[in-house]
């Protein structure tokens with residue numbers, strides 16, 4: 001069992017505040033196009049926590065469906081991206097940059113490396129995974145697919 005650290009965070013305007021036990025060793029990069037678009041940034045840094053342990057101590061994020069299988073939460077006032085989750089999962093990602101003290105976390109892996117922008121974030125020694133190689137993600141897409149289109 002890994003050590004969990006109680007961490008706090010929130011959005012830029014301060015309306016939404018949260019507290020959650022975080023495993024500082026389990027943060028990661030996501031380079032997928034949907035995260036890039038949703039963040040307006042070249043990649044997202046996340047830490048993964050249990051939904052049951054995440055407490056919003058002020059306000060709550062506004063959620064939107066970024067795809068048929070995923071939802072993202074952001075402050076309804078200032079727009080800071082705060083969360084990413086699959087509704088069928090017991091866990092949720094928090095954006096590392098919204099933590100009050102993100103400096104204690106380090107990335108453990110890269111996800112969605114098929115969309116990595118190597119001029120900005122070059123490869124390093126950390127493990128990498130392409131989106132299509134992550135079986136739970138592909139299973140969710142397969143279940144959601146009804147002959148319609150899939151985001152590129």
Ligand SMILES: [Zn+2]
Nearest residue numbers: 011013075078
């Ligand atoms: Zn805000």
Ligand SMILES: [Zn+2]
Nearest residue numbers: 030031032035
């Ligand atoms: Zn992503």
